[in-house]
Structure formats: structure tokens, C-alpha cells
Amino acid sequence: MTNMRRIAKEAGVGIATVSRYINNTGYVSDELKKKIEEAIERTNYRPNELARAIFNRNSKIIGLIVPNISNPYFNELALIIEEVVSKAGYSIFLCNTNDELEKEQHYINVLQGHRVAGIITVRSRCKEEYTFLGVPVVSFESVISDEIVTVATDNVKGGKLAFNHLYECGCREIVHVSGPIYSSAITDRCNGFLKEADKKQITIDLLQFDTDFQRKMLESNIRALEDIEKYDGIFVFNDIAAATVIRYCQLKKVKIPEEVQVIGYDNSYIGEFLYPSLTTIEQSVQEVGITLADVVIRLIRGEEVQEQRISIEPRLIKRETTKLQNNSVQGV
Amino acid sequence: MTNMRRIAKEAGVGIATVSRYINNTGYVSDELKKKIEEAIERTNYRPNELARAIFNRNSKIIGLIVPNISNPYFNELALIIEEVVSKAGYSIFLCNTNDELEKEQHYINVLQGHRVAGIITVRSRCKEEYTFLGVPVVSFESVISDEIVTVATDNVKGGKLAFNHLYECGCREIVHVSGPIYSSAITDRCNGFLKEADKKQITIDLLQFDTDFQRKMLESNIRALEDIEKYDGIFVFNDIAAATVIRYCQLKKVKIPEEVQVIGYDNSYIGEFLYPSLTTIEQSVQEVGITLADVVIRLIRGEEVQEQRISIEPRLIKRETTKLQNNSVQGV
DNA sequence: CCTACAAGGGTAAGCGTTTTCATCTATACG
DNA sequence: CGTATAGATGAAAACGCTTACCCTTGTAGG
Structure with missing residues (x-):
């Protein structure tokens, strides 16, 4: 696959100029801009995010650990989380643990290895495995430790x-x-x-x-x-x-x-x-998902998150498997 | 986060030795093995997969592009694919397109940027976007081009x-x-x-x-x-x-x-x-999922896949929303 | 005409790995 | 005793990128 050196050569410029052009940092004349643009177009070049990440010390990827992506609640959650984080420029690394401790441990290692920016973990079995990870972790439906933010309904x-x-x-x-x-x-x-x-x-x-x-x-x-x-x-x-x-x-x-x-x-x-x-x-899957994504992104950005326990209000949804009349209970 | 140089210093060995130890390649004496092991333990070190990937020219990640992970068929598919590829040492990069062309294009770029090893794309809208990617692509439910393997039921x-x-x-x-x-x-x-x-x-x-x-x-x-x-x-x-x-x-x-x-x-x-x-x-979600995962892994390994169109036999499943008696139609 | 500064661009170091290559020590063999 | 040879190790280059730093212009101000 093409690399920056190739683009620089094709465009007849220095490699740093290409980098500057791509990242919009520093001055690049319109003339060179055009040349570089053409070279990129011609070679179908994409900057190597791995190399970028290695330099910046972490990637734009968030690990999502779920017991089972087939659980309707969890897949809707994944959907919402994906939506929120993708708006912030992050992508999702999906980890399915099958409710197995070993798979969760394995995936924690994999995520750490990939230097993900943060982790959202759902119904986790692990504890210490998360503590010395050095990346922000947000947990849903399991309390992991005092330092790790937990989201759950009451x-x-x-x-x-x-x-x-x-x-x-x-x-x-x-x-x-x-x-x-x-x-x-x-x-x-x-x-x-x-x-x-x-x-x-x-x-x-x-x-x-x-x-x-x-x-x-x-x-x-x-x-x-x-x-x-x-x-x-x-x-x-x-x-x-x-x-x-x-x-x-x-x-x-x-x-x-x-x-x-x-x-x-x-x-x-x-x-x-x-x-x-x-x-x-x-x-509320909407509320939970947005909260999880939001918190992890804030932690990644180094912002303080004041509450370590974020509680979301549960609510009765009356449908047909119980006998009471609708009107009498709607709304909490 | 710790790096190899740090481990090498802690263990009092050369950096190459650490690499050899980790990858089980070349000679390392038992004495040094122990020292390295301890240093790794002490610092909770994980090799940086990004750096590895950059050297090896691609990562152990497979991109999975689906219209909507909440579709029960697709999430079951994701589950099975995850299971198969994880056994081969790969992980899943999840891309949810929401049936939007722009999101699919965006994700193709992201996956290319991350130098994924391969892509499984489900019900794709894109065509040319895949052709010059330089990574194996397998498509389900959409024909992309002559060169790209398509899996579908008949x-x-x-x-x-x-x-x-x-x-x-x-x-x-x-x-x-x-x-x-x-x-x-x-x-x-x-x-x-x-x-x-x-x-x-x-x-x-x-x-x-x-x-x-x-x-x-x-x-x-x-x-x-x-x-x-x-x-x-x-x-x-x-x-x-x-x-x-x-x-x-x-x-x-x-x-x-x-x-x-x-x-x-x-x-x-x-x-x-x-x-x-x-x-x-x-x-059969089982058969489809296994086939998709299998084909992409074989392509990644450079093995030839003879058929460009893999067809899976559909089958009638008789349940209660139609009136005919069960016994008369079971089994195709 | 000289200096100063801004704009524009290149060189090279460094990120954390892997791998080639060279080096060094024993041991075995003639 | 000289020399292969296998075992064990480290130095350094390379992967593709970013960035600090330096060099070259051109122009304006004195």
C-alpha cells in the first residue's frame, strides 16, 4: 500500500509537506497543495492510522466489550454507542465475551495491545484486570472498582x-x-x-x-x-x-x-x-448508551467526571403480559 | 504505557532479546527468559500491536460492515463471524452504516486507514470504493464486482x-x-x-x-x-x-x-x-457466517478461493404464520 | 542597501516494534 | 591446537508517520 514517501515523490515535494497538507498544520502553498492532492487521488492513498496512532500514543478506537451482541438490548446499545462515538471521530472495536471470563480477559489484553483510547465494558466479570490498564474504562451493569465509573439504572x-x-x-x-x-x-x-x-x-x-x-x-x-x-x-x-x-x-x-x-x-x-x-x-437504552459514550469520551479527553456512580432512573412500561389497566400506572 | 525498551532495560538485556522472547523466535537462555518475564509482569507490559502491525504491513483486524447491528439476522451473523475469526487470531472492527451510502464510504476509508487485514461487507451499496483497496473483501447480499467474492443464498x-x-x-x-x-x-x-x-x-x-x-x-x-x-x-x-x-x-x-x-x-x-x-x-446464519469468515481468512492468507459466487441453499421453515400442515413441507 | 520577519518547505529524529547481521562464547571434531 | 559450529546476544535499520528545527525566499521597514 502507498505511503507518504511515495506521495511526496510523486508530487515532487518533501514528506513533511505532505504531512502538513494532510493534517492542515503549517503553511502549504496552493500550488503544492494541488500537486499533493493529485498524487493522493492518483494513488488512492490513505494515511496509515496505525503509524499515526503509534506516534500520538493512542488510536481513535474505543473497545466495546459485551457478553453477547445478539442480546437485543446490547445490540441496540452498541448501535447508539457507535452513533455517538463516530460523531466524535472514534470507531468501535467489538468484543463478544459470550459471558466467559477467559474471553473477557483475552479481549482486555487485545484492547490494551491495540492501545485503544478507551473501553466500554458491559456486564463485566473482571475486576483487577481493568485497574492498571492506563486507559479510561466505563462500566455498565457491573461495579468494577472505586476508581472506575459505573453506569447503571437504579x-x-x-x-x-x-x-x-x-x-x-x-x-x-x-x-x-x-x-x-x-x-x-x-x-x-x-x-x-x-x-x-x-x-x-x-x-x-x-x-x-x-x-x-x-x-x-x-x-x-x-x-x-x-x-x-x-x-x-x-x-x-x-x-x-x-x-x-x-x-x-x-x-x-x-x-x-x-x-x-x-x-x-x-x-x-x-x-x-x-x-x-x-x-x-x-x-432507557438511549440514555444509557449516550451516557456511556459520553463519559468515555470525556475521560479520553482528560476531562474530570465528577460522579463515579451514574444512576439512571428505571421506569415501568406497562404492556400486555400483566393485567392492570394501562392508564393507572403510566409514567413511573 | 510501557514499551519494549523499558522492559529490556529492566531485565538488563537487549531489546532484540525481548522481542525474540515474546515472539518465540530465536534463542533466549532460560536465565534471561526469567528476567524478562519478571520485568513484563512487574510493569504489566503488553506489546504494542500498532507498532507490530505497522511493521508487518497489516493488523490482525477484520472490518465488519453491516447496515444495522440491531437486525437480528445481522447480529447473529456478527456473533458467528466473531467466533470464527477470533479462533484464527483476528478481531472485529464494527462498522454500522445505517443503510447510508456516506457512512459506508466513510468506514471503507477508516478501515483502509487502519490497514485491516480484510473486510466483510453486508448488503453493501458501494462498488468502486472496494476495488482498489488492496485488501481482501467478501460481500454478503450484494454483488460488488467480478473480482470480489460474493456469498448469498440462491x-x-x-x-x-x-x-x-x-x-x-x-x-x-x-x-x-x-x-x-x-x-x-x-x-x-x-x-x-x-x-x-x-x-x-x-x-x-x-x-x-x-x-x-x-x-x-x-x-x-x-x-x-x-x-x-x-x-x-x-x-x-x-x-x-x-x-x-x-x-x-x-x-x-x-x-x-x-x-x-x-x-x-x-x-x-x-x-x-x-x-x-x-x-x-x-x-442458515451459521453457514453464511462461517463461510464469510472462512473465505476472508483464506484470502488474507493468500490462498486462492476458486468460486467467486458462493451460493447457499435456502430452505423453507414452516411455522405458524402460514396454514399448511407441518409435515407436508418440512425439509426444502 | 541592509536588516527583520513571515511564508514556505526540507531534513532528521523519534514513536515501538521486528528482523538482519555481526559478534561472542563454548564445545566438538579433526 | 586450530577451526567449524551451534547457542546466545545486541546494534542498527526499517516500517509509515509527526514534529522540532533549520534553511531559503521574498517583502517591508529603516
Whole structure:
């Protein structure tokens, strides 16, 4: 591939002049500008960003670590993050961990190796691995350390919202399908839910999924859900898992919301496509995505970010998997 | 961040020795190995991949250009591609074009600038932009040029499959909701469908979406779908758009499959979550993803790829949005 | 006519690697 | 005892870029 020396030779100028022209730094006469332009055109030249980055000590790339890009919430998040950072001139290095610790560790190394400008990590399992990295890190749905900025909805409150809604809808035999325990967001959700249930003296059964994209489970053995008929209310830790649960109920001919009511968490787009459409707790993907991207860019620029814990307000989104009338609960 | 010179100094060795140790190339005595190891440990050093890449003339990164990572088919594809290339030591640079020509052009430049090892581009609008790039390119769902390998299902056949199924299910008033016309895959689908309809002397109405993720349309004006009641069969160019159509039918209280039958294209995971679950034409995401990743890696390694057009067999997946009995059509 | 300064442009060092090449020490072989 | 030879190491050049620094003009002011 062409390099600057070649362009300089073609245009009959010094290499520094080419650099100055490309970066708009320093004086270049119109005459030479034209020559250089032509040479670049002719050879289809693009400056080598790697060489630039090596000089500037970091690239214009932001690493995005997610458990699973197929989770509707996470891919919408990726979409928004991409949009925001690309406006600031950054690009996305995608890392899919599959909820595996080793893959996350591996990718942290890869990102460090590539001298990315910053990292956004979602539902991370790692801790110390991030601390001596020397690049800005922003975390979503997991608390990593005191120094690393964490973004999350108020998950305790979200859990409470979920319980209260289920309770108001008349549920008394309730099961909570929870997710990966290494995520503080998910355990918070669970705790908020349990605490509120305790107030109303309702005991909650607990089920544990260790990852969230459970499509395969439908075809095989969701042993965990076997006696789902016992319950009249289910709180699932996120929407895609809720979709699985709903599908499972349909297979078992358990009617939603008549026999069992369901509430999810996320408000990802899948909720609207489900039938019945999914009641859920929203953690605004727009707000979360923009915040994550914003914070990491500010950190990259060396600006101070005052809060180390950024909390986003959860909100009940009432749809068809629960029985209460719409109007009575809309808006928090 | 630490560099090799620092490690060399800490370990009291030459810089070349450190390089040899890291790359396992050439002789390093056990004694020095240990010293170097310790120095690396102590300083949390990672070799700078940028510098490596600049020397080796390209990085271990593969650019993935998709219209929209939120499309369930595309994000599953991304997942599989990531899995395959990561096993070969490559990582993914994610480019989301939003179906916009300018964003795709921009990203081609960015990828070239970063000297990626190869590019996988999905449903591309660009043509010449790829031709003089000097890196291997593999295209899915769009034919770019004679030299660039294209992977696609046999979309003409897929379209035929779709029509024949709808016809066998008794549909006679049929509309085809088609997608972005710059994708040869989508126009092929359309043509195959129309041709087969012509054989049966059925005239097809045509509707055009210019992008596929139409969630917003539900809330606003899907004028195009206004008189959907006229029809008893709909073929939608992909699953996520089909999901939108189904949701719209439900809003208009049009019963599926009793009053109108629907068939999609892709067999993405969303089809199983819809209610009724979506009959669709499968283009095995597994097979497509593996093929794309495989071909690009082989091209990167300089191996010859004999076929320039790789065709993957489409297959009818019968579910609940069409009326025919299951057993009669399973398996192509 | 000389000086000063601004505009314009080139040389070379340096960023963090890899790799070639030269050097040096033992050991083995004749 | 001389000399291959294998093992072990470092110096230095190169990759493609940016930038500090220096040199050359041309013009204006004295």
C-alpha cells in the first residue's frame, strides 16, 4: 500500500509537506497543495492510522466489550454507542465475551495491545484486570472498582417497581428468574425485588440463569422452568430471557396474562414484538448508551467526571403480559 | 504505557532479546527468559500491536460492515463471524452504516486507514470504493464486482420457495414487501417470487421499504401498509421487517394466519419469538457466517478461493404464520 | 542597501516494534 | 591446537508517520 514517501515523490515535494497538507498544520502553498492532492487521488492513498496512532500514543478506537451482541438490548446499545462515538471521530472495536471470563480477559489484553483510547465494558466479570490498564474504562451493569465509573439504572428501585406492579396486578405466587450473579445490576434487581416482597410478606421462589440468551433452551431442557404452572407471577431479569420464558409458557399452554403474569427488565425492542407484548422495567437504552459514550469520551479527553456512580432512573412500561389497566400506572 | 525498551532495560538485556522472547523466535537462555518475564509482569507490559502491525504491513483486524447491528439476522451473523475469526487470531472492527451510502464510504476509508487485514461487507451499496483497496473483501447480499467474492443464498430460488408455499397455502391476493433495491439479494428474492407468481398467473402488488428495521414505523406512519386487509398473503423481504408487518396486522386486528398469511426471509431468531411464530425462508446464519469468515481468512492468507459466487441453499421453515400442515413441507 | 520577519518547505529524529547481521562464547571434531 | 559450529546476544535499520528545527525566499521597514 502507498505511503507518504511515495506521495511526496510523486508530487515532487518533501514528506513533511505532505504531512502538513494532510493534517492542515503549517503553511502549504496552493500550488503544492494541488500537486499533493493529485498524487493522493492518483494513488488512492490513505494515511496509515496505525503509524499515526503509534506516534500520538493512542488510536481513535474505543473497545466495546459485551457478553453477547445478539442480546437485543446490547445490540441496540452498541448501535447508539457507535452513533455517538463516530460523531466524535472514534470507531468501535467489538468484543463478544459470550459471558466467559477467559474471553473477557483475552479481549482486555487485545484492547490494551491495540492501545485503544478507551473501553466500554458491559456486564463485566473482571475486576483487577481493568485497574492498571492506563486507559479510561466505563462500566455498565457491573461495579468494577472505586476508581472506575459505573453506569447503571437504579436496579434496586427497578426491582421494587417490578414487584409492586406484579403485586398490584394481583400476583401472590411469584418466582423470580435471575441472571448471572457476577453482575451487580442483576443482583441489585433481585435484592430490590425480594426486599419489597418481604414488606408485603410474600415469599419469592428463585431461579437462576447463568447467561441470558436462552434460545437453545427452548429446544432442549429448561428443567428449571418445569413447574411454572405453580406461579401466577414471574419477574425475569431481562427481556430476552423473558421472551424465552413466555415462549416456554406458550409451549406448555399456560395463558399469559390470565394464568401467569410476566414482567421483564430492559425495555429492549423485542418486548414490542412479543405476543402478548411484554411489560417491563425500562432502562432507557438511549440514555444509557449516550451516557456511556459520553463519559468515555470525556475521560479520553482528560476531562474530570465528577460522579463515579451514574444512576439512571428505571421506569415501568406497562404492556400486555400483566393485567392492570394501562392508564393507572403510566409514567413511573 | 510501557514499551519494549523499558522492559529490556529492566531485565538488563537487549531489546532484540525481548522481542525474540515474546515472539518465540530465536534463542533466549532460560536465565534471561526469567528476567524478562519478571520485568513484563512487574510493569504489566503488553506489546504494542500498532507498532507490530505497522511493521508487518497489516493488523490482525477484520472490518465488519453491516447496515444495522440491531437486525437480528445481522447480529447473529456478527456473533458467528466473531467466533470464527477470533479462533484464527483476528478481531472485529464494527462498522454500522445505517443503510447510508456516506457512512459506508466513510468506514471503507477508516478501515483502509487502519490497514485491516480484510473486510466483510453486508448488503453493501458501494462498488468502486472496494476495488482498489488492496485488501481482501467478501460481500454478503450484494454483488460488488467480478473480482470480489460474493456469498448469498440462491435468492431467486428462495423467492420461488416463498411464492410456492404461499400459493399452496391458498393465497391468491398477494403483496410482496420488498427492501433496499441496491441489494442484489433482495431484488433476486423479489424477481424469483414474481417469476413464479407469473407462472401461476397471479399478479403481485409491490411495496418498498428502504431499510429494514422499522420499529419506529409502528408508532408513526406505515402508510404503505394501510390497506393490508385486501390481501390474503404477504411475503416480506426479511424477518425483522416481517415482524413489523405482523405487529401492524395485530394493531389492525387482522388475524394471522386466518385472514392473511405471512412469510419472511432469513430465519433469524426473532421468528421463533413472534406470535404466531414466523414461517420463513432460511438462509442458515451459521453457514453464511462461517463461510464469510472462512473465505476472508483464506484470502488474507493468500490462498486462492476458486468460486467467486458462493451460493447457499435456502430452505423453507414452516411455522405458524402460514396454514399448511407441518409435515407436508418440512425439509426444502 | 541592509536588516527583520513571515511564508514556505526540507531534513532528521523519534514513536515501538521486528528482523538482519555481526559478534561472542563454548564445545566438538579433526 | 586450530577451526567449524551451534547457542546466545545486541546494534542498527526499517516500517509509515509527526514534529522540532533549520534553511531559503521574498517583502517591508529603516
